[in-house]
Amino acid sequence: MDVQFSLPFTYDFDRALDRLSGDPVIAVNRESRSVRIPMKEGNVVTLLGKGTTCSPSFIVENAVDERQQEEIKSTFHFDRPLDGISAHFKGTDLEQLFREHEGTPLIKSFSLYGELMKSIIHQQLNLSFANTLLMRFVESYGDKIDGVWRYPSPERIASLDVTELRDKQFSTRKAEYVIGVSQAISEGRLDLEKFSGMEDAEVTAELITYRGVGPWTAQGFLMFGLGRPNLFPLADIGLQNALKRIWGLDRKPTKDEILAHFPDWSPYLSYAALYLWRSIE
DNA sequence: TGCCAGGAATTGC
DNA sequence: GCAATTCATGGC
Structure with missing residues (x-):
């Protein structure tokens, strides 16, 4: 069964595909703006991006039932808007970062x-x-x-x-x-x-x-x-390097320097991490 | 060529 | 308990 739907909020599917393309296991097709998803039940669902960032719409092909469709929506962050998250970072040191990556979703892995x-x-x-x-x-x-x-x-x-x-x-x-x-x-x-x-x-x-x-x-x-919204791996070298660059340091930031920003970034630390990774890719 | 990489376990004090 | 060291291998 196939289903088409649109989202009532900003969502940049090309950037989503961009990130998925970095994973060699994931079957992304940039030309058709699609990704093929191996489901636990054994079938392969195809997700196609159809609209624009401001007016996003999608087609889900080959889902076996409605529950699979809902799972796809959850996996791809279709079930909750990104705008409020971006707005949360206005006035923080990551405001510009969130502007640059506006509409980039946190996509859950398929397994x-x-x-x-x-x-x-x-x-x-x-x-x-x-x-x-x-x-x-x-x-x-x-x-x-x-x-x-x-x-x-x-x-x-x-x-x-x-x-x-x-x-x-x-x-x-x-x-x-x-x-x-x-x-x-x-x-x-x-x-x-x-x-x-x-x-x-x-x-x-x-x-x-x-x-x-x-x-x-x-x-x-x-x-x-699990798609949890509020994690920030302090030990991650990539995040340390991204913050070094954004903060204009000549060394990697210390754990405490990063921790000091957690109150500002919470409860969306995961998005801060995601966009920081994107900023150095 | 030597340091580094989207860390974790083990050892040493 | 906490820090320093070891582990391993390719990339640049």
Whole structure:
């Protein structure tokens, strides 16, 4: 079933696609302004952008039911306006940043497990190499259905030996992290789905008990996996560099210098982080 | 070539 | 408890 709808607020779909294009796993087509989304139920939904930033409209193709359509709307931030968030930053030091990236949504990843694996794989690696490793991970153990890659099952990764991932240029530690977390999920000790009903702090507290998952990874999971609006990974080198540039410093800002701005930016820290990342990409 | 990268675990005091 | 160190590998 296909459905067409429009949004009553500013939404820049081209910028959304821009960011999605940075993820090698996601099937973005810039020419047709579309993205193909592998759904948990096995089908692939196509989302097409039709309108303009000021008058955005979309077509959702091939959703199996209304619930899937609603999930797409939630995933792509169609269910809540961006204007109020942008307005919140008027008068702050990030006002100009929010003007430059007006209408850029915080899009949730299509798979909670995939987001966690991606986050671990990206730890402490330059984006270029991290994306190479990520794509190698997906192409080796995931499935390509209707031309769209989907992340492997936790069970598949849980069964791997460290040496297999080492052969694909994972470090020993990174291989241990990825396999260990996958084992926890496949054995039922770790349930990612239940986190959607929990507070940020509770989710973080539980996630960081797993080896290889620290604060940065937990915060990324909350932000991009669950779409939570108020996280800012202090440990992130990219954010530190972005703030260094915006604030005109000759060094990276300290943790306390960043923390001092949290009262101004809350409760939308995630959007500040997202736009700061965009500013250096 | 050496430092760095959208960190985390481990060690040392 | 907190900081310094180690881990690993490609990118630039």
